[in-house]
Amino acid sequence: MVGSRSGVQRVPTHQGRGWAHDSGNHPDAWLNGTGWATGPGAGTAFLPTSPRASTGSRRALCLWLPTFELRLELVRSPELDTTSVALLSSGESTRRSVWQVSERAHEAGVRPGQLVSQAVSLCTSLTLLEPDPAHYDAAVDTMLEVLTELTPIVEPAGRGRVFLGMDGLERLFGSPSRQIDRALRSLFRVFPSPLVAATRAGMAPGKFGAWVAAASARSGEPVIVPEERLSSFFSRCPVGALPVDPLVVQRLERLGIGTLDELRRFPEPSLVAQFGEDGKNALAWATARRIDPVRPWHRPRPIRASLEFPSPVGLIDTLHGALDRLAERALSRPSRRGRSVTGVRLGAHLEGGGSWFVESVLREPTSDRERIAAPLRAKMAISPPPKAVETLLLELTSFGAPSAQTGLFDRKVEGGRDTGGHALASGEVPPTLRDAVKELKLRLGHSPLYRVVEVDPWSRIPERRHALLSFDP
Amino acid sequence: MTVRVDEHGEPVHVRLPGKTARRVAVVRERWRIDDEWWRRTISREYRTIVLDDGKVITLYHDLLDGAWYVQRG
Numbered sequence: 001m002v003g004s005r006s007g008v009q010r011v012p013t014h015q016g017r018g019w020a021h022d023s024g025n026h027p028d029a030w031l032n033g034t035g036w037a038t039g040p041g042a043g044t045a046f047l048p049t050s051p052r053a054s055t056g057s058r059r060a061l062c063l064w065l066p067t068f069e070l071r072l073e074l075v076r077s078p079e080l081d082t083t084s085v086a087l088l089s090s091g092e093s094t095r096r097s098v099w100q101v102s103e104r105a106h107e108a109g110v111r112p113g114q115l116v117s118q119a120v121s122l123c124t125s126l127t128l129l130e131p132d133p134a135h136y137d138a139a140v141d142t143m144l145e146v147l148t149e150l151t152p153i154v155e156p157a158g159r160g161r162v163f164l165g166m167d168g169l170e171r172l173f174g175s176p177s178r179q180i181d182r183a184l185r186s187l188f189r190v191f192p193s194p195l196v197a198a199t200r201a202g203m204a205p206g207k208f209g210a211w212v213a214a215a216s217a218r219s220g221e222p223v224i225v226p227e228e229r230l231s232s233f234f235s236r237c238p239v240g241a242l243p244v245d246p247l248v249v250q251r252l253e254r255l256g257i258g259t260l261d262e263l264r265r266f267p268e269p270s271l272v273a274q275f276g277e278d279g280k281n282a283l284a285w286a287t288a289r290r291i292d293p294v295r296p297w298h299r300p301r302p303i304r305a306s307l308e309f310p311s312p313v314g315l316i317d318t319l320h321g322a323l324d325r326l327a328e329r330a331l332s333r334p335s336r337r338g339r340s341v342t343g344v345r346l347g348a349h350l351e352g353g354g355s356w357f358v359e360s361v362l363r364e365p366t367s368d369r370e371r372i373a374a375p376l377r378a379k380m381a382i383s384p385p386p387k388a389v390e391t392l393l394l395e396l397t398s399f400g401a402p403s404a405q406t407g408l409f410d411r412k413v414e415g416g417r418d419t420g421g422h423a424l425a426s427g428e429v430p431p432t433l434r435d436a437v438k439e440l441k442l443r444l445g446h447s448p449l450y451r452v453v454e455v456d457p458w459s460r461i462p463e464r465r466h467a468l469l470s471f472d473p
Numbered sequence: 474m475t476v477r478v479d480e481h482g483e484p485v486h487v488r489l490p491g492k493t494a495r496r497v498a499v500v501r502e503r504w505r506i507d508d509e510w511w512r513r514t515i516s517r518e519y520r521t522i523v524l525d526d527g528k529v530i531t532l533y534h535d536l537l538d539g540a541w542y543v544q545r546g
Contacts, residue, residue, distance in 0.1 A: 460506050460508065461506060461508060461509075461515060462544055
């Protein structure tokens with residue numbers, strides 16, 4: 001189908017900065033005519049790309065599977081397909097809330113965000129499912145893998161949503177509708193038909209256009225918006241679809257500005273005066289002046305270490321001990337050599353099914369076990385595993401710049417095996433470094449090496465923050 | 474390092490050691506530090522500037538000796 005359908009366009013209200021962050025907050029909009037299941041999308045949000053950026057693909061295809069996680073659960077347990085099902089939110093073990101609900105559960109009055117007690121009182125036959133993020137992430141990985149064969153420019157935006165850069169693919173795959181067919185057929189290779197059949201597809205210039213197109217599409221009826229029609233396509237789009245601060249959207253709606261058409265009647269200075277940069281950006285999107293290209297996604301290659309317990313473990317102290325061992329193991333991997341760690345993720349397979357994850361971005365790049373484990377322990381205290389743990393997994397997800405020099409200081413070579421993560425402060429000096437200093441002393445008569453010591457890290461005077469101490473082990 | 478200033482004392486051209494002179498595109502931030510008067514007084518005016526090639530550097534004007542320095546680290 002080319003162009004938008006007649007009637008009022010339905011685009012989910014946006015929550016939070018960044019596009020497509022939390023789709024499906026207005027379940028009714030989605031269920032009407034297209035419904036199957038409802039609930040917010042999940043996973044990481046992506047931020048709008050800077051308008052100054054010139055790389056990436058201008059032509060964007062958005063593939064969106066609403067309630068992706070719940071659909072995956074139903075694919076795994078098809079017997080639940082005809083029952084009322086709700087997927088629980090991950091997080092604290094008390095006062096759990098509902099994350100996604102099936103259509104039947106929705107009919108019974110169950111809504112995402114409700115407490116479990118409320119949901120069960122509304123629908124006594126409700127089946128509650130523990131979330132299994134590890135399973136969902138594996139499905140996303142598979143999806144991205146397959147789509148990368150179609151185009152090198154693939155940008156995930158949350159778990160059930162992905163943008164594909166389609167510039168220059170006409171000669172390979174033909175018209176835009178053929179390109180979409182091709183993308184959907186790729187998904188059929190890895191997902192069962194009911195899951196792919198529910199995919200909404202939208203193609204337009206820029207990610208915002210593609211997202212609005214996908215959000216207003218029906219399953220099996222992709223919406224393709226040509227460049228010249230983009231501005232008119234946006235006219236009925238509600239302001240809630242804008243990837244701006246929800247408070248800005250709320251204020252716009254209170255002022256009676258419901259659609260992008262109404263928004264673009266205002267002069268830019270007025271919007272900037274009222275809403276600052278958000279106002280300026282909103283107008284740029286509404287008038288189709290701002291086209292955010294799809295950016296190639298850098299596929300992370302995490303270093304993983306896991307520990308399977310002989311029997312499920314619920315004691316936090318035991319998990320802390322296991323975390324320390326895992327951190328040591330992950331740091332000692334050869335692939336970590338010369339790199340510091342900036343992001344970590346701790347997960348667990350739970351007793352009786354389901355999984356659990358916490359993530360942390362480290363304040364400073366480090367290769368120290370304790371600095372990696374401490375923030376994860378803090379996260380674990382806030383959001384402990386809801387059930388006993390069968391397998392604990394640690395992932396080093398992002399890394400600092402590679403450096404050959406740091407390797408000299410943070411690891412010790414013992415019989416060719418890298419034991420990793422040793423701080424000089426503990427008094428233990430790697431033999432390689434000791435030998436290097438000895439050689440330099442023989443040549444120069446003194447050690448020309450210095451150790452950087454943090455003296456007053458918050459000093460207003462930069463040179464007071466660190467001091468150099470002579471290093472002579 | 475050589476810094477050329479305008480009539481208000483604001484840097485307009487900066488030449489870093491071993492580099493060609495660059496025009497100051499924007500002064501992003503400006504702050505002053507007066508400290509350590511009890512030993513060796515420090516009195517500096519810092520500026521974070523963007524050069525016309527996009528490079529961001531932090532300079533300070535030592536108000537005691539009148540010289541300009543680039544802040545590293």
